[in-house]
Amino acid sequence: DIQMTQSPSTLSASVGDTVTITCRASQSISTWLAWYQQKPGKAPKLLIYRASSLEIGVPSRFSGSGSGTDFTLIISSLQPDDFATYYCQQYNSYRTFGQGTKVEVK
């Protein structure tokens, strides 16, 4: 099974900050990676697929990059609505989620 490791587990930031979340796969997954945002008590929301393709309707301050085993989600100019938990997910072989990164108010 492919394992996904995110870092950090928790990130403290302020509105306006640029936030970077990393995700590492235990083996190469090409660009078969998606990112999701989840708020408490809600279902996850798709942000990015194929490592860097922005889902329709997602603000352009979200961007993704990477290939192989190392991936990054960047949130530019963090907004109040962005405080949430973020998950990466590989789909090279079945599906696996990372353990999540909580973005909290500093």
Next chain:
Amino acid sequence: QLVQSGAEVKKPGASVKVSCKGSGYTFTSFGITWVRQAPGQGLEWMGWISARNGDTNFAQKLQGRVTMTTDTSTTTAYMELRSLRSDDTAVYYCARDAIVAAPTAFYGMDVWGQGTTVTVSS
């Protein structure tokens, strides 16, 4: 949208069957993935089913305990989990997925159900 069945409370050793009704899209042009989230924990992928032909893939740790089916006449997907244990207590989500397992067909889990809380307790 995807609309799931209501909350369930089960005893250890019992089974639970959760439904997920799709609407507003061609049900047989997509698959359905099931994801669960234990209290305070992250997302765990459980398995996938193609609504076109019933092909399935399951997470290794759940093999033998989980069944996924679809009823195309009612555009509903079902997930049954057997031999329930206390650590199966979680919110169970269905999400729209690719029609085939190949990664080239996947564009993200873009539509999600509202979640079904399953509590396993004696």
